[in-house]
Amino acid sequence: MSSLTGVNRSLVIFAALVIVLAGIKAASVIVIPFVLAAFIAIICNPLIRFFAKYAIPKVLAIIFVMLLIVAVGISLAGLVGQSVNDFSKYLPEYKTQIKEEFIWLVNIAAKYNILIDKDQIIAMFDPGKMIDVATNMLTGLGGVMANLFLIILTVVFMLFEGPMLSNKIHMALDDPDMKMQQIDRFLNSINSYLAIKTLVSIATGILAGLMLWLLDVDYFVLWGVLAFMFNYIPNIGSIIAAIPVVLLALITQGPLVASMVAAGYLVINTVMGNIVEPKFMGKGLGLSTLVVFLSLIFWGWLMGTVGMLLSVPLTMIVKIALETSQEGRWLATLLGNGEEFELGKHN
Numbered sequence: 001m002s003s004l005t006g007v008n009r010s011l012v013i014f015a016a017l018v019i020v021l022a023g024i025k026a027a028s029v030i031v032i033p034f035v036l037a038a039f040i041a042i043i044c045n046p047l048i049r050f051f052a053k054y055a056i057p058k059v060l061a062i063i064f065v066m067l068l069i070v071a072v073g074i075s076l077a078g079l080v081g082q083s084v085n086d087f088s089k090y091l092p093e094y095k096t097q098i099k100e101e102f103i104w105l106v107n108i109a110a111k112y113n114i115l116i117d118k119d120q121i122i123a124m125f126d127p128g129k130m131i132d133v134a135t136n137m138l139t140g141l142g143g144v145m146a147n148l149f150l151i152i153l154t155v156v157f158m159l160f161e162g163p164m165l166s167n168k169i170h171m172a173l174d175d176p177d178m179k180m181q182q183i184d185r186f187l188n189s190i191n192s193y194l195a196i197k198t199l200v201s202i203a204t205g206i207l208a209g210l211m212l213w214l215l216d217v218d219y220f221v222l223w224g225v226l227a228f229m230f231n232y233i234p235n236i237g238s239i240i241a242a243i244p245v246v247l248l249a250l251i252t253q254g255p256l257v258a259s260m261v262a263a264g265y266l267v268i269n270t271v272m273g274n275i276v277e278p279k280f281m282g283k284g285l286g287l288s289t290l291v292v293f294l295s296l297i298f299w300g301w302l303m304g305t306v307g308m309l310l311s312v313p314l315t316m317i318v319k320i321a322l323e324t325s326q327e328g329r330w331l332a333t334l335l336g337n338g339e340e341f342e343l344g345k346h347n
Contacts, residue, residue: 025302032306033147037154039310040069043194048159062159066152073148076225083222097251189316200277201231204268208241211264215257217249227265231272232309233296238269287315291335 024031044065051061209224217223223245230241242265250258287295295315299307307314315335322332 021302028303032303033151034154035303035310035314036306037151037158039194039313040151041155041158042191043198044069044155044159046191046195058160062156065159066156069155070148070152079221080225083219087219087222094248094251098247189320193313193316196277196280197232200272200280201228203276204228204231204238204272207268207272208245208265211268212245212261215249215260215264216253217245217257217261218252219248227268229309231269233311236293236296237308238265238273241265242269287312287319287335291315 047065048058048061051064052058205224205226205228208227209220212220212223223241226244227238227241230237233240242262245265246258246262249261292312292315295311296308299311299314301307303310319332319335322335323329
C-alpha cells in the first residue's frame, strides 16, 4: 500500500512539473524578460555593494549602474545592428557560394577515390544552415532585448528589494537558517560563475574580434560580439560562434585564411576555456558535463536563446532546490559531477 502511495505521489509530482513547464512555455513572453532581469540584478549586485563601501548612496549607485548598462547596450546594438543588416543582405549570396565550395571539396575527395553523393550530403548537411543557426540566435536575443525598458525597470526594483529579501525569508520560513544557507550558497555560486564567465567572455570576444580585424575578415565587430555572447553557452557555444566566421572567410578569402581563423578560434577557446576559466572558477559548480549539455538543450527549448545562455545557472537552481529536500536529493546527486562520491571514497 505504501509503495502504491509513493507511486501516486511521484505521478502527481511529475504531472505538476509538466503543467508548470507548459505554463512557463506559454508565458515565455513574460517569463524570459523576468529571468534575464533576475540574472542581470545578480551580476549588478556586487557593483552596488562595492559603491556602498565608499558611502555612495544606493540610489545614485543603481542609477549609475543602469546608465552604464544602457550605454553599453545601445553602443553594441548600434554596431552589431548595422553589421547584421549588411550581412543579412548578402546572406543568400554567401550561402550559394558556401554550397559551391562544399561541392568543390566533394569533387576533390572523389579524385582520391572517396566517393560521396553530393545531393544527398547537401540535403543532410547544408553548410548554409550553420550560418542560419548563429543569425537566428542573434535575432532571438534581439527580440528579447526589445523589452529593454521592462527589463531595466525590473532590475532596478530587484536591486532595491535585494537587502529586504533576506529578512522576508527569515520571517516566512519554518527553518530559515537552513534555507538561508542554501540561498546564500546559490547566490555565491551564481555570482561567482556569472562574474568569471562574463570577464572570460569579454576577453574571448575582444581577442576573436582583434584576430579577425588583423586577418581582414568582414564584420569582425559582429563576430567578436557573437564570440562574447556564445561563450556563455557551455560546450558548443564557441563552436557555433566559430563556424559562420570560418565559412565566411573560406568564401571571401580562401582556404588559407579560413584555416588561420579556425586555428585562432581553437587557440583562443582552448586557452580561455581550459586554462584561464578553470584557474579562477576552481572546481566549478559541481555539474556533470553530460548534464551541462542536456541542460543546454532543455532550457534552449523552453526559453530560447536566453535559456541557452543561462542554462548552467538555471540548472544550478534546480540542483540546489533538490538538495534541500530528502526526496529530491538522489536526483541532485545524479546532476552532480561525482565529486561528493569521490570525496567519500577517499575518506
